[in-house]
Amino acid sequence: MCYTDFGQTADSYIEKFCAAVRSKPKPLSQRLIVATSDRAQQLTVTGYGAEWMSSQQLISDVHSTSRRVRRRQRSPKQSRGRFLVHSLDKSAQQRLSQWRQGIR
Numbered sequence: 001m002c003y004t005d006f007g008q009t010a011d012s013y014i015e016k017f018c019a020a021v022r023s024k025p026k027p028l029s030q031r032l033i034v035a036t037s038d039r040a041q042q043l044t045v046t047g048y049g050a051e052w053m054s055s056q057q058l059i060s061d062v063h064s065t066s067r068r069v070r071r072r073q074r075s076p077k078q079s080r081g082r083f084l085v086h087s088l089d090k091s092a093q094q095r096l097s098q099w100r101q102g103i104r
Contacts, residue, residue, distance in 0.1 A: 011041055018048035 004013045014034055021032050032050040035058040036042060042052045053061075085093055 011038070011044075014041060015044055015048075018045050018050050021050070022048045 002013065002017075004010055014036070018032065018034070032045075034041070034045045034050055034052045035055055036045070036052055037055045045052050085096060088096070
């Protein structure tokens with residue numbers, strides 16, 4: 001994310017940045033994507049070899065990525081109590097119980 005200086009427009013920053021990136025050799029895996037809904041800017045950035053996406057698409061991508069990250073961070077099974085034994089499956093709970101009772 002970039003912020004422009006006072007008196008500098010976002011359009012002029014995007015054009016300068018795209019021109020600077022275009023002049024540097026880049027690895028094949030590197031992509032430059034500009035989020036804009038301005039048709040003139042879309043044509044400008046594609047002229048420099050960059051890609052563009054609409055601001056609505058950017059919002060949608062950010063929300064879906066955020067949801068995906070939250071789902072991955074959740075534990076697969078919520079603990080049913082404050083004790084560790086409650087987070088184990090039934091067979092592991094039975095084995096621990098047998099060990100406590102001295103049964104092998």
